[in-house]
Amino acid sequence: MRIVFAGTPAPAVPSLHALAASAHEIVGVVTRSDAPLGRKRVLTPSPVAQAAAELGLPVIKADRLDADATAAIGALQPDLGVIVAYGGLVREVLLSMPRYGWINLHFSLLPRWRGAAPVQHALIAGDRTTGASVFQLVPALDAGDVFAELRYDVPRGATAGQVLETLADLGARLVTDVVDDIATGAARAVPQRGEPTLAPKLTLADGALDLGASAEVVLDRFRGTTPEPGAHLAIDGQRLKVLDAFRGPDTVDGGAVPAPGEFALAGRDVVVGTGAGTVLLKTVQPAGRAAMAAADWWRGRRGETPRAELPGEPR
Structure with a gap:
């Protein structure tokens, strides 16, 4: 043909x-x-x-x-x-x-x-x-x-x-x-069956990670928006792109549980609290900078502990 x-x-x-x-x-x-x-x-x-x-x-x-x-x-x-x-x-x-x-x-x-x-x-x-x-x-x-x-x-x-x-x-x-x-002439088509769901084009806003949700829900959105439009967190009014992330430990520092949006160290890894569990950040990209290991980003803050904004919070 x-x-x-x-x-x-x-x-x-x-x-x-x-x-x-x-x-x-x-x-x-x-x-x-x-x-x-x-x-x-x-x-x-x-x-x-x-x-x-x-x-x-x-x-x-x-x-x-x-x-x-x-x-x-x-x-x-x-x-x-x-x-x-x-x-x-x-x-x-x-x-x-x-x-x-x-x-x-x-x-x-x-x-x-x-x-x-x-x-x-x-x-x-x-x-x-x-x-x-x-x-x-x-x-x-x-x-x-x-x-x-x-x-x-x-x-x-x-x-x-x-x-x-x-x-x-x-x-x-x-x-x-x-x-x-x-x-x-062998092709045969059959009608679609079931309830349709819609998948419109994503925008940058769709990549915002809601840390008030569970770690699994956060990671589902991270995977669904990677590489485009890109998953990100809001910290100090700027986007921190999340390029690589995994399920983190349920507790850090001998039993502490980070609150949603709070960061902590688990050994040498950077984790952030969610509504249930933590997410381990492996690679991030701060605004205007190149991609880097999350641990290097953490050290670059020189002791200033970050906190991610949650949806609906006033800046």
Whole structure:
């Protein structure tokens, strides 16, 4: 089949490579425009654009699938559209332009976690099993019939970035198998079953760790917001980014229990109290500084014991 592929970030690249190595022809790759990255804000092609260039595939850069993008895709005469984390909506007339429409690789077990950040929301909610689904794209958000899915047990301590990287690799084979089945006429899709939950794009505020909750809830949010948008604590009115954290001991200093938001040393490790238990901070990044071991950050405060702000507290 003649395939148009739409995707933007790194998790879409394995699917692009898998389809490029298949028996099908990728006639075009749609991705978002170059974006400013780094401190110098250098315009940089998306990971999918870079992969397409390496594969020698024609690229259409578009932030919205508007009339111009639709015309460019139509000129390619695709049989099927495949979308993986493109970052934009596919509307009519483009939706029904390919002979077999569009399919979408989505990183959740639909209908759970429809939306832009399914892996992040799954981890924040404490889901211990997630997965990936390939479904027929329809006008409603992530609501189409499902061709295939895979289940994945989340390893203890895994962050959203790590889970997404694994699902991207596993999902590449899943989507390629569905494309093969569509080509042979063997593909069968079934309606989604169950109560939908939503996974909207996360903001910086979603990374704030509520130390009034239990240590497990705090760590679920840490893992779900790492690496993006980034987990953090508020100390002295500034953000302390938390880059690496684990479950800490229940008590420190021979039985003391730090109150929520209070820091203490457990041996050489820095821990912070929560509503139940402690969280051990391994790597942090103070505002305007480079990442460092939490113990080095502690020593740099020269005896001044920090305290993290709790939600709703006056500054």
